[in-house]
Amino acid sequence: MAKILLVDDEEHIRLLYQEELAEEGYDVVTAATGYGLLDVISRERPDVVVLDIRLADHDGLELLQEIRNTYYDLPVILCSAYESFKKNLKAIAADAYVVKSSDLNPLKKAIQRAVEGRGVTGSKEGV
């Protein structure tokens, strides 16, 4: 069972996504803040991170860079209510960019692709 780490500061989003993704067969853990995110990743060892961009305490795009510098190939899906952040060049370090909506199928599809694609490309030891 693939483990998803969902990072979003809105509680109702966390609850909704957790329920929906659990129904799809994923093991879902959540975080409401960007503080200590690398420690959470280290502890939980998720297969995919779903990361909000506008967190109350952090910029998700900055967090993406931190994750990428430490976990070279960990799939990260940016999930935002704003399509405009897709224009930010920093977003290219994400595996996928999904705009939040009541239809969770694009997110589910992105997660499925990320899970299927894990482990077939290179790794960066020591970082």
Added chain:
Amino acid sequence: MHTLVNGYEENPQRITKADIVVGIPSYNEADGIAYPAARASEGLIQFFGNKSSVIINCDNDSQDGTKEAFFSTSTEVPKIYLSTPSGVRGKGNNLMNLFAKVHELGAQACVVVDADLKTITPRWIRSLGEPLFMDFGFVSPIYVRHKYDGTITNNIAYPLTRSVYGRRVRQPIGGEFGFSGDMVELFMNREYWNDEVAQFGIDIWMVTMAIAHDIPICQAFMGRPKVHRPKDPAAQLGPMFTQVVSTIFGLMGCYEDRWRQVKWSKPTAVFGFGLGEVEAPPAVAVDRDRLYERFMEGSEQFEAVWKKAMGPEVFEKLCEARDIGREYFDFPTQLWARILFDYAVAYQAPDTDRGLLLESLIPLYYGKVYSFVQRTANMSIQETEEYIEDRCLLYEEARPYLDDRWDARGGSDGQDSAG
């Protein structure tokens, strides 16, 4: 291991060791080489001042005074000139000489920049070099280019590398890159080296080698746009097209075991943000009439080759798109992706006339570029970038077609070669 290709070297300061090297490949670049050489020196001093460094011009025995222009450029960093023997051309040959010299100098890192660059800054050396001291083995650039600059990149090299090998490297044939000393040893083994790689196939060869050997790759954000001698894709395709495409198709045969495991693409780490506002690149003119004419002319000349190279449904769709007429002409990306996959398969067949096959792809490429130009005519550079990213998903979704065709090659349906 390879040593200098029977060429010659001028090393007036007798440099025998360096931590970091900047290489500038050239052929007849007397007018342009001083600028990147000077910026490279500034970058090495400013950002790698605690390391020993050297700038190397690896040349094809230019007779226009490139060597003299290089040596007469005032730089704090010492310089070495390498050349292939008289008559031996090719960027790949130049870089093979550079690899040998980097290895001999024991350098940990090497940054390569084009000799015709007009917008390089000292920071480019930092962006391409610094990740090499952070355990990355290969660094590829990210810069803003005009939407019609880099049409081979946008319509072939990037989407194919991404959909086949599963790694998103936005500028795989950008001309600027960095590699570690460990990568040099890999390059010097000359795995799948051939005449195309020795020319303009070298960039995609290096990127593919890095991906195929699981070398940690990083993309470096350059800040300024790449400005060099722009080329109208309708007017100046030249041998670069066939050398790049041939290298991609050839390597697909070599690294089959590697890419057949890939389902979807993954992003590549990015280094070097925070360089301020991104400048807009100058416009590149495109002759749309000529693109369309070349597509239609090629249709008359190569229809039989197309039919033999493509799957029947793909060929049928192509004819449908062609016959619709210029006013409504569109070359769907799904169709283009399948054509490229069909050509990659046809390229592998032992009885294929590869020269003819690649020649027959050129008008199709013109048709695709025409369609791309039409579609993006009113888009900004950023919108075009998003459009390209969205289209790349269509290549990835078409991957099962490549896998099916690859599995079926060598069958008796007569679809396997261009003949």
